[in-house]
Amino acid sequence: MFKNGRFKKVLVITMLAILVLSTVALAADNIYVKKLTATHGRIKFKVDGKDVTSEIENKYGSPAFVVHEYGSRAYVPVRAIADLMGLEVKYDDSTHTAEIIDTKSEQYEAEIEKKDKEIEELKKEIEKLKKNVVEETDLKAVEKKLNNNYGTYKDVDFDITLKESTNRIDVDIRMDLRDGRQESAWNKMGYNNKKDMIEDITDIISKEFTNVDIYGSIYDEFYKKDAMTFSKKRDSKVNISYDGRTADRYGYDEYDKYIDGIVYDEFKEKGIRDARLSRLDVDNRRISFEIDLYSDSETQFNELTSAQIAGILDRVSDKMIRYYDYDYRDRYYDDYYIVGHIYIGNYDKGEYYRVNSRAEGTFTKTAR
Numbered sequence: 423m424f425k426n427g428r429f430k431k432v433l434v435i436t437m438l439a440i441l442v443l444s445t446v447a448l449a450a451d452n453i454y455v456k457k458l459t460a461t462h463g464r465i466k467f468k469v470d471g472k473d474v475t476s477e478i479e480n481k482y483g484s485p486a487f488v489v490h491e492y493g494s495r496a497y498v499p500v501r502a503i504a505d506l507m508g509l510e511v512k513y514d515d516s517t518h519t520a521e522i523i524d525t526k527s528e529q530y531e532a533e534i535e536k537k538d539k540e541i542e543e544l545k546k547e548i549e550k551l552k553k554n555v556v557e558e559t560d561l562k563a564v565e566k567k568l569n570n571n572y573g574t575y576k577d578v579d580f581d582i583t584l585k586e587s588t589n590r591i592d593v594d595i596r597m598d599l600r601d602g603r604q605e606s607a608w609n610k611m612g613y614n615n616k617k618d619m620i621e622d623i624t625d626i627i628s629k630e631f632t633n634v635d636i637y638g639s640i641y642d643e644f645y646k647k648d649a650m651t652f653s654k655k656r657d658s659k660v661n662i663s664y665d666g667r668t669a670d671r672y673g674y675d676e677y678d679k680y681i682d683g684i685v686y687d688e689f690k691e692k693g694i695r696d697a698r699l700s701r702l703d704v705d706n707r708r709i710s711f712e713i714d715l716y717s718d719s720e721t722q723f724n725e726l727t728s729a730q731i732a733g734i735l736d737r738v739s740d741k742m743i744r745y746y747d748y749d750y751r752d753r754y755y756d757d758y759y760i761v762g763h764i765y766i767g768n769y770d771k772g773e774y775y776r777v778n779s780r781a782e783g784t785f786t787k788t789a790r
Contacts, residue, residue, distance in 0.1 A: 460487040465496055469506060478502045561586050564630050568623055575619055577607035580640075582623070591627055593638030593652075600644040608649075612704040616640075616650065620662060624654040632656075684741045685713055688734045692726060694719045700765070702742075709742050709760045717767050728772070732785035735762055735774040739783065 465486035466475040478499065486498040500520050504511045510523040565584045572580055583594040599605040611619075624636050636654040641647070654660045682699040689697035694715060701712040715723060723731075739760045758778035764771045769788075776783025 458489050458491050460489050460497075462487045465498065467498075467502070467506070474506075560630065561591075564627060568626060571626075572619060572623060576611045576615055578604055578611065584627070586634075589634055591631060591634050591636050593623065593627070593636060595623075595638060595640045596643060597640060597649070598643040605644075610704045612702055614701075614703050617660075617662060620650070620652050621660050624652070624660050628654065628656075681711075681738070681742060684738050688737055689713075689715070692730070692734065693722045704742075707758055709739070709758075711738075711742075711760075711762045713762065713764045715764065715766045715771075720766050723764075723766065723771065728785045728787055731764070731772070731787075732774065732783055735785060736776070736782050738762075739774075739776055743778065 465488070466473060467478055467486070468474065482499045482502050486496060488494050488496050500522070501511045504522050510525045512521045512523065513519070514521070561584050565582060568582045568584075569580075572582060574580070578597055581596040583596075585592045585594065597604065597608065599608060620638075620640075624638075627636055628634075633656065635656060636652075638652050639648040640650040642649050651663045652660055681702060685697050685699045689695075697713055697715050697719070699711060700714045701710070703710045739762070742760065760774070760776040760778070760783065762774040764774075772785055772787040774783055774785045
């Protein structure tokens with residue numbers, strides 16, 4: 423009887439051979455008849471210590487045997503050994519070929535390939551999630567940068583806080599207009615400066631965090647309300663609203679609309695209808711503006727003298743100075759100046775210029 427260790431050794435050697443060759447074909451090139459002397463009953467099979475000799479002999483009807491003519495070499499049923507090793511046997515009677523197929527290896531390889539693909543997909547998903555997650559340290563660094571750059575902007579003090587959630591960053595900008603000079607400075611900023619500040623802030627955030635939407639507001643602690651709100655979707659421009667109202671197509675805020683009404687009324691008295699303020703910028707040293715007239719107003723405009731036009735714009739600029747709180751009589755504002763242009767269609771019809779310390783400005787018509 424073969425010992426269990428020897429049988430396992432035979433199985434291991436056989437399995438190694440099968441792993442090297444995915445299929446093994448056994449065929450007889452020359453078929454002939456030869457009488458041999460064999461001994462039955464000497465070879466037994468064990469699987470995990472259990473004797474399965476009888477089961478194999480009953481199942482396949484042929485036990486293992488030893489052939490004396492071939493040096494007492496042991497022969498065992500191919501299908502029995504294949505079953506013990508989890509292999510499949512196919513026999514082709516036309517070619518007298520027995521083929522041993524390692525079907526489990528193919529299944530394992532298919533499973534491994536499937537798992538490898540799943541792992542790659544999971545890795546991609548992890549990388550995608552990493553891009554959508556904002557690290558707290560990075561967020562604080564950007565917040566610090568924004569406060570350094572815009573903590574005081576155009577003489578208005580701001581406190582900027584960033585908060586991150588899924589695919590989104592909220593920007594909370596706080597100011598306190600209980601101080602008259604703070605409110606005056608806020609009013610002087612005008613639409614373009616406020617717009618520039620918001621665009622700069624959102625640009626800095628979107629460059630650091632590319633896969634987020636940005637929502638924010640400028641909140642006044644004194645009046646207890648949002649002075650402005652804004653949002654920036656990924657790969658889109660900033661959308662800005664004033665006190666819950668979106669800026670109109672000319673980009674006016676409430677202050678600009680007030681001045682626009684003054685412009686309309688002043689020119690209407692001179693027979694020119696529908697004059698409108700198309701641009702208004704206010705900073706620490708200068709007010710600049712542009713006024714648009716319709717082309718059908720050119721005759722009435724040409725009939726006005728430069729002095730008459732200067733008088734209209736003096737009254738308009740007086741309102742600007744008072745509204746934006748530049749009527750202080752200290753040295754800081756002595757060199758403050760106002761410059762304006764009037765357009766009919768795309769043509770510049772002249773320039774208005776006034777130094778704040780003077781009561782009147784001048785208007786110079788553009789040469790035809």
